[in-house]
Amino acid sequence: MFLAHRAAAAIVSAVLALGGATSPVLAESKPDGKPAVIVMDDERIKLAEIELRDAGPAPIGRRLMVPGTIVPDAGRIAHVSVKLSGTVAELRKNIGDDVVKDELLAVLESREVADAKSEYLAARLSNELQQDLAARDKSLSEGRAVPEQQYVKSRNAAAQSQMRLGIARQKLMALGVTEAEITSLPEAAAGTLRSQNIRAPISGRIAERKVEQGTAVGRDNLETELFVIVDLSQVWVELAVASTDLPLVREGQPVDVTVRGVPETGAGRIVFVSPLLDKETRAARVVASLPNPDGRWRPGSFVTAGITIERRDVAVTVPFAAIQTIEGGKVVFVRIKEGFEKRNVAVGRRDGTVVEIVSGLSAGETVAASNTFSLKAELSKPGDED
Known part of the structure; x- marks a missing residue:
């Protein structure tokens, strides 16, 4: 992350250098209290890959953070079993194959x-x-x-x-x-x-195939289960919520799911809160349903779930990446005619990538929302034109 910040700062410095020595790049704060300004026009901002965002209202939530595990949705698992005695004559599908409902999986002779x-x-x-x-x-x-x-x-x-x-x-x-x-x-x-077709009861992917061609199946202690099909377009997040936090949790609450090292966040909803506590951990089982159309949430993955327990609308918010710390205070870089103006702000509650601004910034003002570390670095340089 530090190397990335240094690289971003180098990009901005190179872009600023395009202005030439006769044009002041940095106007430091004067004794009259005027804030520092980094001089940049629209073209240089684009070359420096600085994203601009307008400060404005947004809902801010308070979340209860709970570790969890991705598991298949129990209602989207099908065990394909035989209801008669016979022999596997054909196998049309193998483990890992995608199937649709009523597609032919195997043929038995009975x-x-x-x-x-x-x-x-x-x-x-x-x-x-x-x-x-x-x-x-x-x-x-x-x-x-x-x-x-x-x-x-x-x-x-x-x-x-x-x-x-x-x-x-x-x-x-x-x-x-x-x-x-x-x-x-x-x-x-x-x-x-004498042929009996075995078809898929649901659409999904074959997670297990338990027989080979020629296997005798059916009653009399023979194998009765042929396949296990799992539909992962919707998964569950299994959570263990401490008994002290249970009064804050209820079915229907939204849940944001993240996994370490992956920038994307999943949005789910609680579908079940167990009325029973685990005898050893004194925690309750909570299940959240999570859409998974692209299959990126794999069962078995450990995740962190943020259960929204309170949500309120605030007047001014900015992206978290827009906030920098200079001399112990929080600042943002506001877009003005000359470039960017350093603005001291007071921050409030954070909700994911959004931060509440309590004072110092008004709704509608435009701020730098990316590569702000490089702008901070420019302010830290000695004034070459002083």
Whole structure:
């Protein structure tokens, strides 16, 4: 960081040198109390890469800082298990692959599913015949060509066949066969009756694959779980809040999440505050939900969470990088016609990268918001033109 400050100061010094010896660069404070001014025009400010920001109102929050850990959202984890006995015939996806909901993951071969499909097809054919007979007998009964008793008998048989078809359908669905696959069974090839497709229940990424091709799966102490899919587009932040701080924490509060060495901050919200305390640590489990569309928040990462427990609007704020300390006092560099004017200020509460200015600066004034260390360094140099 020190080397970066020295490099920034060197850039500004080089830019200021472009003004030539006849143009004063630094006007030190005079006995009449006029503040020091660093002379810079717009072009030199741009070359020095000094960012300008307007001081103005902003909300300032008071935060409770708590260490935490990124974990997967428990509602976005899917364990893909089999509901029948069989053998893994095909594996379409591997660990690390991205999948979408209902995408094919694997194909099993199972006598159990073959029997269930055959039972369904037989029940479907029987139901079609019984429905046709019931319709025919109804027509004949209305024309008094057959006794009404015969129609009642065929109608009961049709109802029973309809019930058996429904039971056969429910059995297939219980084994994991989808509605679309059941509908296409009458046109399916005979060799596919023993095949059972395993599809992704959610979109996400395959975190675990627990079987190989040819593995026997199902009941009788065999492996039943094939894959674990995790959707990391939304993650949780697990926090442990001390019992003394719990009265300040409630569900719905905003949370800012940071990790050491990473400049970006994540914005989440508390979704759960446990009513129970840990017996050993006397802390409560608090969970915050954090959007993660780009996947930069990895489960297992240690983070720091700032829980906003109070927020108020203040009239004047500046970026934290705009503040420098000179001779024990806080100063900012205000943009004026000639360049930058050193201005003593009193600072209040800080909220992340924003600092409240209590006095010394008015809303609407423009300040240097970056490379301010280099401007401070220029003020520390001896006056060459004195």
